Amino acid sequence: MSIPAALMTGPTVLEPVVGKTDEMIVNLGPQHPATHGVLQIVLGVDGERVTRAVPHIGFLHRNHEKIEESRSYAQVIPYLDRMDYVSGLQNELPYCLAVEDLAGLEVPERAKYIRTAMFEFNRIISHLVWVGTYMLDLGAITPFLYAFRDREMALDIIERTTGGRMLPNYFTFGGVRRDVHPKFWQDLLDFLDYFEKVVPEYETLTVDAPVFQARSVGVGLLSQELAVNHGISGPNLRASGVAHDLRKDQPYDAYPELDFSVITRDEGDVWARSKVRMDEIYQSIDLIRQCAELAPRSGPYLARGRVKIEAGEQRYRAAEISRGQLGVYIHSDGGTGPYRSKHRSPSFVNLQIIPDLFIGQKFSDVIAILGSIDIVLGEVDR
Amino acid sequence: MGLLGSDRRPDNIILGKLDDLINLARSRSMWPLTFGIACCAIEMMNSSAPRYDADRFGFFYRNTPRQADIMIVSGTVNKKMGKRVRTLYEQMAEPKWVISMGACANQGGPFRQGYSVVEGVDKIVPVDVYVPGCPPRPEALLQAMLLLRDKVADPEKRYIPGTLMEADFDVLAEPGKDGRSL
Amino acid sequence: MSTEAAINLEDLPTLRQQTICGEKVYQLEDPTAYRQLCERLLAAGYDFPQCLSGVDMEYGLRTVLHLRRLSDQAELTLWLDVPYDRPHVPSVSDLWGGVDWHEREAYDLVGIHYDGHEDLRRILLEDHWTIHPLQRRYDTGGYLIPDWQAKPWPDWDAIAKEKEEAARKAAEAAEKRAAAAKAKAAKAVKPKEGEGGAKKPPLSEVKKTSDQVAKPKAAQTADDLTKIKGIGAHYVALLKEQGITRFEQLANLSDDEAKRLEEKMNFKDRIAREQWREQARALQEGKS
Numbered sequence A: 001m002s003i004p005a006a007l008m009t010g011p012t013v014l015e016p017v018v019g020k021t022d023e024m025i026v027n028l029g030p031q032h033p034a035t036h037g038v039l040q041i042v043l044g045v046d047g048e049r050v051t052r053a054v055p056h057i058g059f060l061h062r063n064h065e066k067i068e069e070s071r072s073y074a075q076v077i078p079y080l081d082r083m084d085y086v087s088g089l090q091n092e093l094p095y096c097l098a099v100e101d102l103a104g105l106e107v108p109e110r111a112k113y114i115r116t117a118m119f120e121f122n123r124i125i126s127h128l129v130w131v132g133t134y135m136l137d138l139g140a141i142t143p144f145l146y147a148f149r150d151r152e153m154a155l156d157i158i159e160r161t162t163g164g165r166m167l168p169n170y171f172t173f174g175g176v177r178r179d180v181h182p183k184f185w186q187d188l189l190d191f192l193d194y195f196e197k198v199v200p201e202y203e204t205l206t207v208d209a210p211v212f213q214a215r216s217v218g219v220g221l222l223s224q225e226l227a228v229n230h231g232i233s234g235p236n237l238r239a240s241g242v243a244h245d246l247r248k249d250q251p252y253d254a255y256p257e258l259d260f261s262v263i264t265r266d267e268g269d270v271w272a273r274s275k276v277r278m279d280e281i282y283q284s285i286d287l288i289r290q291c292a293e294l295a296p297r298s299g300p301y302l303a304r305g306r307v308k309i310e311a312g313e314q315r316y317r318a319a320e321i322s323r324g325q326l327g328v329y330i331h332s333d334g335g336t337g338p339y340r341s342k343h344r345s346p347s348f349v350n351l352q353i354i355p356d357l358f359i360g361q362k363f364s365d366v367i368a369i370l371g372s373i374d375i376v377l378g379e380v381d382r
Numbered sequence B: 001m002g003l004l005g006s007d008r009r010p011d012n013i014i015l016g017k018l019d020d021l022i023n024l025a026r027s028r029s030m031w032p033l034t035f036g037i038a039c040c041a042i043e044m045m046n047s048s049a050p051r052y053d054a055d056r057f058g059f060f061y062r063n064t065p066r067q068a069d070i071m072i073v074s075g076t077v078n079k080k081m082g083k084r085v086r087t088l089y090e091q092m093a094e095p096k097w098v099i100s101m102g103a104c105a106n107q108g109g110p111f112r113q114g115y116s117v118v119e120g121v122d123k124i125v126p127v128d129v130y131v132p133g134c135p136p137r138p139e140a141l142l143q144a145m146l147l148l149r150d151k152v153a154d155p156e157k158r159y160i161p162g163t164l165m166e167a168d169f170d171v172l173a174e175p176g177k178d179g180r181s182l
Numbered sequence C: 001m002s003t004e005a006a007i008n009l010e011d012l013p014t015l016r017q018q019t020i021c022g023e024k025v026y027q028l029e030d031p032t033a034y035r036q037l038c039e040r041l042l043a044a045g046y047d048f049p050q051c052l053s054g055v056d057m058e059y060g061l062r063t064v065l066h067l068r069r070l071s072d073q074a075e076l077t078l079w080l081d082v083p084y085d086r087p088h089v090p091s092v093s094d095l096w097g098g099v100d101w102h103e104r105e106a107y108d109l110v111g112i113h114y115d116g117h118e119d120l121r122r123i124l125l126e127d128h129w130t131i132h133p134l135q136r137r138y139d140t141g142g143y144l145i146p147d148w149q150a151k152p153w154p155d156w157d158a159i160a161k162e163k164e165e166a167a168r169k170a171a172e173a174a175e176k177r178a179a180a181a182k183a184k185a186a187k188a189v190k191p192k193e194g195e196g197g198a199k200k201p202p203l204s205e206v207k208k209t210s211d212q213v214a215k216p217k218a219a220q221t222a223d224d225l226t227k228i229k230g231i232g233a234h235y236v237a238l239l240k241e242q243g244i245t246r247f248e249q250l251a252n253l254s255d256d257e258a259k260r261l262e263e264k265m266n267f268k269d270r271i272a273r274e275q276w277r278e279q280a281r282a283l284q285e286g287k288s
């Protein structure tokens, strides 16, 4: 028995344009190994050039926002993990910041450093997944194996600290949910000592490899004005020459005390986006080392106080996660849960740019460009 | 255990049915479809990565449904995606099996009460092995694969071609104003 | 701030400014001024669109626009409320490309129409669907367990006081018990007398009094007001504060009383719009 025709009214399908050469319509996804999940793109191709691109999303829409309306503030946190499941911990932070602002909670010093270190640690994990899957898309299997080998070691540390591998539900209002174990900082430093030596290996396999450079330099150019106007954020924006990083521009947690500079590149192509991510791995290593040095080794890990939010209060808070600006808008009606919480997920906004990037490019570059934007579909569709 | 447990003679002669031989061969080389949906897909990727290495059991991911034997539904299936899941399943060549990975694919998981989520992929495709967890650890997925391997080699549970389950397509319809399926 | 000086806002009469939680919020009442204001904001350097959300305010729909100026990291929030029956807002997706999909999402989930948007289709749900699930009146019905609905905060001070009270009472009781035990121990020496003499009331009398008490009580028992569509656990608590616990009371509200109730409890014509009185009457009749 096959599916009734009435249910198959899918997304609008493009009609081919008949011109000098006939346009061909190519459908990419929703089941395609290079779309990193369930993204559908309908492409019009004229010879080797892409003439049109229409993305269709919503294949992973899980009504996060409706469910969160009927949960209490604390019950929302596990759902946030599942938005951007590659960097689960990072998703929790903007929401916690917003609720802390609304409830007037002060985060203890030690918790700030733990949160910052975990936040940066997750950035490494997320960029490792990006290295692995992106290179897999481009036809290189080795980086995938290396990246997931190292990611396992990193996940072990997260698991030892929080109890969960991918979706740990660890940050909470006013600090972290549980204290770190006594060897936490040493664990991190040991891993970084090992990891720092293998990052050059990744660089040789990716941004320094001539084969990769041949496919990436000058491909998928994103101009500065277009990027800003489209609200692109994260490494994609910084690779186009805009030095915008919320860690620096609107510092939260322990970032004001840390010493770092925003990484930018001016090229704006696929290679620059990859290079920025590679440099960010080094930067994260450095930031975690600084945290380990500055963090107080004793003291409270959780603020004392109660979350009570009055009716009519509202707040938008954002943090710089590995894909860009993750924001959350909370509107309260005085109840025990958010009246409305809207998530501004970086992948959702970054994905809007793909028609602009694809049109006029070679068909074989489509995958290279799509992977360089680094999207996670769970976050796009929510 | 199928062929290996049947009538053994000297000189390495084993008497048995050809079907059993074929099933034994099948069970040692099962190719899943690379088909990640949500968070569980990352753990599925992990299970074929160095530490867990599913390849050693003969599980080798294929990118097209035409070449695949198993579909691992790894993540939340919503109403928009449900049709595609069914289409993919119908595109796979028989014999075919389905592993439902994670709470979401089993029964809707944390998103069960939502307006757009299918409460269990078994409403759309027949499921052979369910893996609990949110997300299940890679070891759990490996165990599910091994269980499925036993099932394939077992003559009692032999796959009978052409027995497609009738899907309940009402679960894919738009919910009414009160939230129930129309 | 220099921003306000740079943007001339004087001639936009429907603009209100307020500060909520330390954030500056501009609220507009007139959709026609929205587009004008946005153009001026873009000219004043607010170049980075952060977020656009749709919120169902229960009296209408609200568009919330969050902007950022990258040159000095100034942030700005803009509200625009539109009524349910005319949910039209001018689109600003040609000013900031980044709000394009946000507007489509708000149209899809909340039901706000953005006039002038190039491609206003559903984005997350399927094209042929008709529901706007993030509107409050879209009730997930049988899918939601009742205590999902927003509950009022517990009164922690009262709880703390109650606990103290209980602890004090327990301590007193313990003291009394100790004293009684002492007394008993002292008494045990003396022979018991006169205890059987205490008179019990005759059985018939007991029954009568309990009947008298029980009857009005049965009539007074609270009805399950959540049976009325539109009333959740939160409203039940509010109504109880006003002394309304039964269908009968709701059904017999006069127009004046209803209006007063709405004002007092901030319902904003819910009673008439959701026909609480009619529903209550029907339920009352069904019961008796």
Ligand code: SF4
Binding pocket: A082, B038, B039, B040, B074, B075, B076, B101, B102, B103, B104, B105, B109, B110, B133, B134, B135, B136
């Ligand atoms: S079961 Fe959990 S981890 Fe798996 S897809 Fe569902 S929410 Fe994600």
